[in-house]
Amino acid sequence: MASVYYVPQWFIGFDIMLEFLFAIVTAIVAIIAARMYQISQEKNILHFSRGFLCISLSYFIWAIVNISIVKELIAGSPAVILEKLSGFWLIGIYAYLFLFIAGLVTIVYATLNIKRGDIYYLLLALPLIAIGGAYQKILIFRIVSVFLLAFIIYRELLAFMQSKKVNTLFVTLAFTFIFISHVDLIFLTMRPTAYVLSHLLELGAYALLAITLFRALKKHD
Protein backbone atom coordinates (compact mmCIF):
# COMPACT_ATOMS: atom_id res chain seq x y z
CA MET A 1 0.00 0.00 0.00
CA ALA A 2 1.52 3.30 -1.07
CA SER A 3 1.56 6.30 1.22
CA VAL A 4 -1.12 8.53 -0.17
CA TYR A 5 -2.62 11.64 1.13
CA TYR A 6 -5.65 13.37 -0.29
CA VAL A 7 -5.74 17.13 -0.29
CA PRO A 8 -9.16 18.81 -0.67
CA GLN A 9 -8.98 21.49 -3.37
CA TRP A 10 -10.28 24.19 -1.03
CA PHE A 11 -7.49 23.44 1.46
CA ILE A 12 -4.62 23.85 -1.01
CA GLY A 13 -2.63 26.85 0.10
CA PHE A 14 -4.04 26.83 3.61
CA ASP A 15 -1.95 23.75 4.38
CA ILE A 16 1.21 25.53 3.25
CA MET A 17 0.40 28.63 5.31
CA LEU A 18 -0.20 26.44 8.37
CA GLU A 19 3.06 24.57 7.84
CA PHE A 20 4.96 27.86 7.70
CA LEU A 21 3.16 28.93 10.86
CA PHE A 22 4.16 25.68 12.60
CA ALA A 23 7.76 26.26 11.46
CA ILE A 24 7.69 29.77 12.96
CA VAL A 25 6.18 28.72 16.31
CA THR A 26 8.63 25.85 16.75
CA ALA A 27 11.52 28.13 15.77
CA ILE A 28 10.42 30.60 18.47
CA VAL A 29 10.35 27.79 21.05
CA ALA A 30 13.85 26.79 19.92
CA ILE A 31 15.17 30.35 20.16
CA ILE A 32 13.71 30.97 23.61
CA ALA A 33 15.01 27.62 24.85
CA ALA A 34 18.45 28.58 23.51
CA ARG A 35 18.24 31.80 25.54
CA MET A 36 17.31 29.79 28.65
CA TYR A 37 20.33 27.57 27.98
CA GLN A 38 22.56 30.63 27.67
CA ILE A 39 21.46 31.73 31.15
CA SER A 40 21.42 28.36 32.89
CA GLN A 41 23.98 26.32 30.91
CA GLU A 42 21.74 23.28 31.47
CA LYS A 43 22.43 20.79 28.66
CA ASN A 44 18.91 19.32 28.60
CA ILE A 45 17.53 22.77 27.73
CA LEU A 46 20.03 22.98 24.85
CA HIS A 47 18.88 19.59 23.58
CA PHE A 48 15.26 20.74 23.86
CA SER A 49 16.11 23.81 21.78
CA ARG A 50 17.89 21.73 19.13
CA GLY A 51 14.94 19.32 19.01
CA PHE A 52 12.49 22.11 18.25
CA LEU A 53 14.90 23.62 15.75
CA CYS A 54 14.95 20.31 13.83
CA ILE A 55 11.15 20.16 13.90
CA SER A 56 10.95 23.75 12.70
CA LEU A 57 13.26 23.00 9.77
CA SER A 58 11.22 19.89 8.96
CA TYR A 59 7.99 21.93 8.70
CA PHE A 60 9.74 24.54 6.63
CA ILE A 61 11.00 21.91 4.18
CA TRP A 62 7.58 20.21 4.10
CA ALA A 63 5.96 23.54 3.23
CA ILE A 64 8.48 24.07 0.39
CA VAL A 65 7.81 20.56 -0.95
CA ASN A 66 4.07 21.24 -0.82
CA ILE A 67 4.51 24.53 -2.69
CA SER A 68 6.30 22.66 -5.46
CA ILE A 69 3.56 20.00 -5.64
CA VAL A 70 0.69 22.49 -5.59
CA LYS A 71 0.55 22.89 -9.40
CA GLU A 72 -0.19 19.19 -9.80
CA LEU A 73 -2.89 19.32 -7.15
CA ILE A 74 -4.61 22.37 -8.66
CA ALA A 75 -4.50 20.67 -12.09
CA GLY A 76 -6.94 18.16 -10.70
CA SER A 77 -5.03 15.35 -9.14
CA PRO A 78 -6.48 15.19 -5.62
CA ALA A 79 -3.93 12.79 -4.23
CA VAL A 80 -0.23 12.81 -3.63
CA ILE A 81 1.35 9.38 -3.83
CA LEU A 82 4.54 9.88 -1.92
CA GLU A 83 6.40 6.86 -3.31
CA LYS A 84 5.99 8.20 -6.86
CA LEU A 85 7.80 11.45 -6.14
CA SER A 86 11.38 11.81 -7.33
CA GLY A 87 14.31 14.23 -7.48
CA PHE A 88 13.85 17.43 -5.49
CA TRP A 89 10.58 16.23 -3.96
CA LEU A 90 12.13 12.98 -2.78
CA ILE A 91 15.09 14.77 -1.18
CA GLY A 92 12.67 17.18 0.45
CA ILE A 93 10.54 14.37 1.87
CA TYR A 94 13.56 12.48 3.18
CA ALA A 95 14.87 15.69 4.77
CA TYR A 96 11.45 16.27 6.37
CA LEU A 97 11.35 12.69 7.75
CA PHE A 98 14.91 12.82 9.06
CA LEU A 99 14.56 16.24 10.70
CA PHE A 100 11.18 15.52 12.30
CA ILE A 101 12.38 12.22 13.80
CA ALA A 102 15.68 13.81 14.88
CA GLY A 103 13.66 16.56 16.53
CA LEU A 104 11.42 14.14 18.42
CA VAL A 105 14.36 11.96 19.51
CA THR A 106 16.25 15.02 20.74
CA ILE A 107 13.21 16.20 22.74
CA VAL A 108 12.85 12.70 24.23
CA TYR A 109 16.52 12.80 25.19
CA ALA A 110 16.06 16.26 26.74
CA THR A 111 13.19 15.03 28.93
CA LEU A 112 15.26 12.06 30.12
CA ASN A 113 17.86 14.51 31.46
CA ILE A 114 20.79 12.10 31.08
CA LYS A 115 24.29 12.89 29.92
CA ARG A 116 25.08 9.94 27.67
CA GLY A 117 25.91 10.82 24.10
CA ASP A 118 26.07 7.14 23.10
CA ILE A 119 22.45 6.66 24.21
CA TYR A 120 21.37 9.70 22.21
CA TYR A 121 22.99 8.37 19.04
CA LEU A 122 21.42 4.94 19.64
CA LEU A 123 17.98 6.55 20.11
CA LEU A 124 18.50 8.48 16.90
CA ALA A 125 19.92 5.62 14.82
CA LEU A 126 17.22 3.03 15.58
CA PRO A 127 14.20 4.86 14.13
CA LEU A 128 16.20 6.23 11.20
CA ILE A 129 17.41 2.73 10.30
CA ALA A 130 13.85 1.42 10.60
CA ILE A 131 12.52 4.16 8.31
CA GLY A 132 15.47 3.97 5.90
CA GLY A 133 15.09 0.22 5.47
CA ALA A 134 11.31 0.22 5.10
CA TYR A 135 9.44 0.10 1.79
CA GLN A 136 6.59 2.20 3.16
CA LYS A 137 8.80 4.86 4.66
CA ILE A 138 6.04 7.34 5.43
CA LEU A 139 3.95 4.73 7.26
CA ILE A 140 6.91 3.61 9.37
CA PHE A 141 7.78 7.27 9.98
CA ARG A 142 4.25 7.92 11.31
CA ILE A 143 4.35 4.82 13.53
CA VAL A 144 7.77 5.75 14.95
CA SER A 145 6.59 9.33 15.50
CA VAL A 146 3.54 8.07 17.37
CA PHE A 147 5.73 6.05 19.73
CA LEU A 148 8.14 8.91 20.35
CA LEU A 149 5.25 11.33 20.92
CA ALA A 150 3.60 8.85 23.31
CA PHE A 151 6.80 8.80 25.35
CA ILE A 152 7.02 12.58 25.39
CA ILE A 153 3.37 12.79 26.51
CA TYR A 154 4.11 10.29 29.30
CA ARG A 155 7.09 12.40 30.51
CA GLU A 156 5.06 15.61 30.33
CA LEU A 157 2.20 13.97 32.22
CA LEU A 158 4.60 12.91 34.98
CA ALA A 159 5.90 16.49 35.12
CA PHE A 160 2.33 17.82 35.33
CA MET A 161 1.40 15.40 38.11
CA GLN A 162 4.40 16.65 40.06
CA SER A 163 4.07 20.37 39.41
CA LYS A 164 0.28 20.72 38.90
CA LYS A 165 1.03 23.75 36.69
CA VAL A 166 -1.42 24.81 33.98
CA ASN A 167 1.47 25.44 31.59
CA THR A 168 2.68 21.86 31.91
CA LEU A 169 -0.86 20.65 31.21
CA PHE A 170 -0.96 22.82 28.07
CA VAL A 171 2.33 21.28 26.87
CA THR A 172 1.00 17.77 27.57
CA LEU A 173 -2.15 18.56 25.58
CA ALA A 174 -0.09 20.07 22.75
CA PHE A 175 1.93 16.91 22.29
CA THR A 176 -1.27 14.87 22.59
CA PHE A 177 -2.81 16.80 19.69
CA ILE A 178 0.30 16.16 17.58
CA PHE A 179 0.10 12.48 18.55
CA ILE A 180 -3.54 12.28 17.45
CA SER A 181 -2.72 14.06 14.18
CA HIS A 182 -0.12 11.41 13.35
CA VAL A 183 -2.48 8.58 14.32
CA ASP A 184 -5.09 10.19 12.10
CA LEU A 185 -2.70 10.12 9.15
CA ILE A 186 -1.90 6.44 9.74
CA PHE A 187 -5.49 5.19 9.78
CA LEU A 188 -7.55 7.70 7.84
CA THR A 189 -5.16 8.65 5.08
CA MET A 190 -7.60 7.71 2.31
CA ARG A 191 -10.04 10.40 3.41
CA PRO A 192 -9.47 14.02 2.40
CA THR A 193 -10.71 15.18 5.79
CA ALA A 194 -7.80 13.34 7.45
CA TYR A 195 -5.31 15.80 5.97
CA VAL A 196 -7.38 18.78 7.09
CA LEU A 197 -7.97 17.32 10.56
CA SER A 198 -4.28 16.61 10.99
CA HIS A 199 -3.40 20.22 10.22
CA LEU A 200 -6.09 21.56 12.54
CA LEU A 201 -4.89 19.35 15.37
CA GLU A 202 -1.34 20.58 14.87
CA LEU A 203 -2.62 24.16 14.78
CA GLY A 204 -4.23 23.55 18.17
CA ALA A 205 -1.01 22.01 19.45
CA TYR A 206 1.24 24.87 18.41
CA ALA A 207 -1.27 27.44 19.62
CA LEU A 208 -1.05 25.80 23.05
CA LEU A 209 2.75 25.87 22.92
CA ALA A 210 2.72 29.55 21.95
CA ILE A 211 0.30 30.32 24.83
CA THR A 212 2.53 28.39 27.24
CA LEU A 213 5.59 30.37 26.16
CA PHE A 214 3.73 33.63 26.49
CA ARG A 215 2.45 32.75 29.98
CA ALA A 216 5.85 31.51 31.16
CA LEU A 217 7.71 34.60 29.97
CA LYS A 218 5.04 37.20 30.79
CA LYS A 219 5.08 36.27 34.46
CA HIS A 220 8.68 37.34 34.74
CA ASP A 221 8.89 40.47 32.59
Next chain:
Amino acid sequence: MTKKRNRLEIIRDILEVIKTKQGRIKPTHILYKSNLSYIMMEEYLSELKEKEFIEELSSGNGKTYRVTEKGLTYLDKYKMVSEFTSSFGLN
Protein backbone atom coordinates in the same frame (compact mmCIF):
# COMPACT_ATOMS: atom_id res chain seq x y z
CA MET B 1 7.88 18.10 54.93
CA THR B 2 9.76 20.32 52.45
CA LYS B 3 9.76 19.33 48.79
CA LYS B 4 13.00 17.92 47.35
CA ARG B 5 14.88 20.61 45.47
CA ASN B 6 15.61 20.25 41.77
CA ARG B 7 18.96 21.10 40.17
CA LEU B 8 18.09 24.67 39.31
CA GLU B 9 16.95 25.35 42.88
CA ILE B 10 20.12 23.86 44.35
CA ILE B 11 22.29 25.96 42.04
CA ARG B 12 20.30 29.05 42.98
CA ASP B 13 20.67 28.30 46.70
CA ILE B 14 24.44 27.80 46.40
CA LEU B 15 24.86 31.01 44.41
CA GLU B 16 22.71 32.94 46.91
CA VAL B 17 24.86 31.65 49.77
CA ILE B 18 28.09 32.64 48.02
CA LYS B 19 26.64 36.02 46.98
CA THR B 20 25.92 36.98 50.59
CA LYS B 21 29.62 36.75 51.39
CA GLN B 22 31.15 37.82 48.09
CA GLY B 23 34.73 36.56 47.89
CA ARG B 24 34.82 35.59 51.53
CA ILE B 25 32.94 32.33 51.78
CA LYS B 26 34.74 29.09 52.38
CA PRO B 27 33.56 25.62 51.31
CA THR B 28 32.60 24.67 54.86
CA HIS B 29 30.25 27.67 55.13
CA ILE B 30 28.67 26.74 51.81
CA LEU B 31 28.25 23.20 53.11
CA TYR B 32 26.34 24.36 56.20
CA LYS B 33 24.17 26.88 54.44
CA SER B 34 23.33 24.91 51.31
CA ASN B 35 21.99 21.79 53.02
CA LEU B 36 23.97 19.39 50.87
CA SER B 37 26.30 16.49 51.59
CA TYR B 38 30.01 17.18 51.15
CA ILE B 39 30.24 15.08 47.97
CA MET B 40 27.20 16.76 46.41
CA MET B 41 28.52 20.20 47.33
CA GLU B 42 31.90 19.43 45.74
CA GLU B 43 30.17 18.19 42.58
CA TYR B 44 28.03 21.30 42.32
CA LEU B 45 30.95 23.65 43.03
CA SER B 46 32.98 21.90 40.35
CA GLU B 47 30.10 22.25 37.91
CA LEU B 48 29.54 25.91 38.78
CA LYS B 49 33.24 26.63 38.23
CA GLU B 50 33.07 24.87 34.86
CA LYS B 51 30.03 26.92 33.88
CA GLU B 52 31.85 30.06 35.09
CA PHE B 53 29.07 30.91 37.52
CA ILE B 54 31.57 31.12 40.38
CA GLU B 55 35.24 31.89 40.71
CA GLU B 56 37.61 30.25 43.15
CA LEU B 57 39.95 32.57 45.00
CA SER B 58 43.05 31.30 46.80
CA SER B 59 44.57 33.15 49.69
CA GLY B 60 46.53 32.50 52.86
CA ASN B 61 43.29 31.42 54.58
CA GLY B 62 42.55 28.76 51.98
CA LYS B 63 40.13 28.88 49.08
CA THR B 64 37.05 31.07 48.92
CA TYR B 65 34.42 31.68 46.28
CA ARG B 66 32.71 34.57 44.62
CA VAL B 67 29.82 34.74 42.14
CA THR B 68 30.69 35.90 38.61
CA GLU B 69 28.58 38.07 36.29
CA LYS B 70 27.21 34.91 34.67
CA GLY B 71 26.21 33.63 38.08
CA LEU B 72 24.51 36.92 38.94
CA THR B 73 22.62 36.78 35.64
CA TYR B 74 21.45 33.27 36.56
CA LEU B 75 20.15 34.54 39.90
CA ASP B 76 18.48 37.49 38.23
CA LYS B 77 16.76 35.36 35.59
CA TYR B 78 16.25 32.30 37.75
CA LYS B 79 12.47 32.55 38.03
CA MET B 80 12.05 32.86 34.26
CA VAL B 81 14.29 29.87 33.59
CA SER B 82 12.57 27.86 36.32
CA GLU B 83 9.12 28.70 34.92
CA PHE B 84 10.22 27.71 31.42
CA THR B 85 11.73 24.38 32.50
CA SER B 86 8.80 23.44 34.73
CA SER B 87 6.30 24.39 31.98
CA PHE B 88 8.03 22.11 29.48
CA GLY B 89 8.75 19.29 31.93
CA LEU B 90 12.50 19.77 31.83
CA ASN B 91 13.06 19.82 35.60
